[in-house]
Amino acid sequence: MSNIQEIKKRRTFAIISHPDAGKTTLTEKLLLFGGAIQTAGAVKSNKIKKTATSDFMEIEKQRGISVATSVMTFEYKDLLINILDTPGHKDFAEDTYRTLTAVDSVILVIDCVKGVEEQTERLMEVCRMRNTPVIIFINKLDREGQNPFDLLDELETKLNIRVRPLTWPINMGSDFKGVYSLYEQKLYFFKINKTKIESDVAEVSLDDENLESLVGERDAYQLREDVELVEGVYDPFSEDAYQKGELAPVFFGSAINNFGVKELLDTFCQISPTPQPRPTDARKVEPTEPKFSGFIFKIHANLDPRHRDRIAFLRICSGKFERNKFYHHVRLDKDVRFASPFSFMASAKSVMDEGFPGDVVGLYDTGNFKIGDTLTEGEDLMFSGIPSFSPEIFKELINLDPMKSKQLEKGIQQLTDEGVAQLFTLDLGNRKIVGTVGELQFDVIQYRLEHEYGAKCRWVPINTARACWITSDDKRKLDEFIRLKGNQIGYDKDRNPVFLAESEWMIRMNRDNNPDIQFHFTSEFKTESVV
Template sequence: MDYNPEHIRNIGIAAHIDAGKTTTTERILYYVGKIHRIGEVDDGTAQMDWMAQEKERGITITAAATTIYWREYQVNIIDTPGHVDFTVEVERSLRALDGAVIVLCAVGGVEPQTETIWRQANKYNIPRIVFVNKMDRLGADFEQDLEMLKEKLSAKAVPINIPIGEEENFVGVVDLIAMKSLIWNEDEFGAKFDIAEIPDNMLELAHKMREELMEAIADYDDELMECLLNDENPALEVVKRAIRKGVIHHDFVPVLAGSALKNKGIQPLMDAIVDFLPSPDDLPPVVGTHPKTGQEIERRNDPNAPFSALAFKIAADPYVEKLAYLRIYSGTLKIGGTYLNPRTKKKERVQKIFRMHANKRDELSRAFAGDVVAVAGLKSVATGDTLCDQHKPIVFEKMEFPEPVIFVAVEPKSKADQEKLNRAILRLEEEDPTFKHRIDQETGQTIISGMGELHLEVLVERMVSEFGVQVNIGTPQVAYRETITKSASARYTLDKIVGGRRQYASVTVAVEPQEVGSGVVVVDGLPQDSEIPVELRKSAIRGIEATKESGTIAGYPLLDLKAEIVDADFDEEQSNEFAFEMSASQAFQQAIRQAEPVLLEPVMKIEVVVPEQNLGDVMGDLSARSAQIEGIDHRSDGEVINAIVPLAEMFGYTTKLRSMTQGRGFFTMQFSHYRRLPPQREEKLLLKVRGYGKG
């Protein structure tokens, strides 16, 4: 297909877990001829879930990319995970995309992960459409889902089709643009449908809903407005043009109904993707900065402009070792081309360019502005890096990722396994910015941390299956943090003989609390004309950066504070980088001790869905786990409890909930924030950390 950016759509498909997102993607692949038999998530044959761990669990873990062609359009689809432990996959995919399809379960409606995805899409200004899936399920309620979109997400959500029947009577949809009904055949996997007149019993509702649609989009198109004022029926193209404008301006969210499992409603969804979601040309130029001057620079979606791209995902690959997924914003990417990574200041050479289909690929000789491709040969590129023309450099805004909330010790079973473990950890850290590791200074153990039990479980399984590492695994532990409650400063002077030479450095560090979620900010506050050489100042910063990973109460990493070097003294003969690093580190630690440090614990937002008869037992159990109940809603699939609860209290909750509800209850959990640990639990934790108790 010839390069035509107007006919490219870069989209993500995202949803709460079990909303049927991967099944929806499978149907899309089937109808465009990418696959010849429909895969099902439940039997482990879904094309987009290609990792062994995904086939086993029936959930999507990594964002798999595939390109399809529908009508005359090229659609690059990223299928993203719904499980909260893998939210970072959604975040980095949305950063690179132009539009999104949000899949809702017709029974559950807007669920916690839907809210998270919606916030992420708002953050990156992603135009979106909503597909209400599972209309065939018991308890499906399209009207309720529309209300939830408006109330919970403040979305201007308006249907462009409505379901004909619900639950087992769901047979098709009424197209509110063409005012026709689409009825799917039960055979032929839904590849064909009949276009018919709207059933008599739905005419009144259809006209009412179409009127609402016209009111919602009238302001976007003068011709449409004129037609409506003159009581004329607007042409289909005029209506579609107005919807498209509303979507691209983030003012309007079209909603469609269907059932991916029953093969109904997929073709209208595909039409909506190409008709209403933006092309790269529809969006404003992307903005970055010059790596040296910090000056703001724009890049237009133009294949002849200087090259720029964002590496939004790094993935281990069995054939080429490592793949970098790139969203190209400007210029042309060529095999053999050399491009700059401004973060590392290194040049990277492109060996191969691929168009991906889950874990299969087609080789390309070049790729243009607006496209999404995978590239082999890049040595030191990490997730969130910019790749650009070395003579016209640009840096795009860095991606921010949440801190891990859970950790576990891993021990190799042999010396040979230690080397494999080190290699596996480094590779997996390149892929996943929320996976981190450290070496415990006291025990020498390797500690890995991530976003939840499932996250770490999957990563350990990958170490075994992909890297051949045999490891023993400890019990998962909560990733506590430390912070300060007041401002303080301290000076430390290093003046002693080391290795026969006198070492001298004197540094003053001031610390002050910052707002929740701001991390640790380290600042060189010395005057620009200070006598202290730049190398020594950088060493002092390094000393603080290294020390912030271990607080003064129990050795947990520090959070939410600012550390500033406010004064320093040096000796031209006897000061060196080592002395300044040590002095700044010690001054920082002393300042932290004086700033009344406290322990913080991760608090999770949970949604628990239970049968009505079990509500009392479940509420009592949550209360015993120090949960704060935020609300209880009635839904067609049960009573819904929303609460926040300390992560430390949630270990083993899956088993407990199953036993209280005879297997009918389920819950979702996602990180909310860090908060101060209550004194009683802080005392208990410190006894455990210092070896006096079992917790």
């Protein structure tokens, strides 16, 4: 099969949502319909009877939340589908934002009871920046939720995108009867069904007199009224507008009951984009180009705790990736090759001999990779648009077992390499300061240090509000500033100096008093503006 045919087969997308909207449940049910798993486990708020397939870290099983992006691949209707199931919790937003750079489209899960929530808005802002095509799945129709028209209005207002329903619910909660597909003119009847994937379907148009006998006279009348309003108010569905990120098709269903999932998956297969071009610092890279290129969007230590492995997640952007072939590591300016690259099925891995644009490849890493690194067949370019965030919360890492200092050192280095936290070292006393965007990350790091590295620690809050990387064209003045601010100067993993400021006012004052020093909000000095 040619590269072009392989590209046309592939669909790579992320599932995003606010916590508890049903994202991981939907992921599991898509795998069930795709034949990738045989049984479905129920996932409920913070209790998991049978842990979701995509949540393989021990802390995820205990807490019932996804804290790391999982990659799953399955075949369905002659397509190769790559799902990236992302963390829903806001404290892990940075991991999710980076994952959105590696996909070509998104399925957004909305809880029909809660509607659009804060984290959903933040995630959609990233999608809107890239005009990423979005399909919306309104979940939990078996519960009493908001009026469907109110939900659609909220989606358009808060998410800044036009919507178009492709299915429409007949009631909800205890009176939920099913959905009518405006796309197929079929009626799908709802049954409480958490493990099987059969469906009860009737092909019927809205003017068919059999509609009353199928759903009852009152609901038949309401359905006709609702659909007439939908057709009058919302633009007709346009595949082109969807692929440009201008229009989001909307589906209604109940993921935990396997209801509405097949219709979503079938439509996704028909309309979702194939692998798309990617911007770099030099030019736009087309997926159909013959030469290989790709970038690292995630690093995960101890995917298998028994083997202490460190995995870099590579998104292929062009050409063909081949096992045991040498590729150019642009940042390090050296050639590397991979004897055992693999594809994913949650925590299960299988060695792959070749990969094509859209595929996500796992690479065993001995410390060569950072997030954003680019591999090519020789061309010097770097893929761009991979977001970086300044930490919002800072705490000092205190070692509780001096006999395990080496394990703690190795553990915190590897875990912060994953990108969910940043490590700053103060030369004075070799103090280690960790910065994150959320409190939960400290719990996860502490748990993983103990259970994966055998190192115990505690956290001490410090009086720091912002970390600013500092540079200057005058090395003497930079050295003098570092000397004067010694107890507020830390160093990142690349030994770049960082000013740990107590407040925004402190940054402004030091900037005004030191005009020759540049203060940066991220470590990407060449592409980020100064404070």
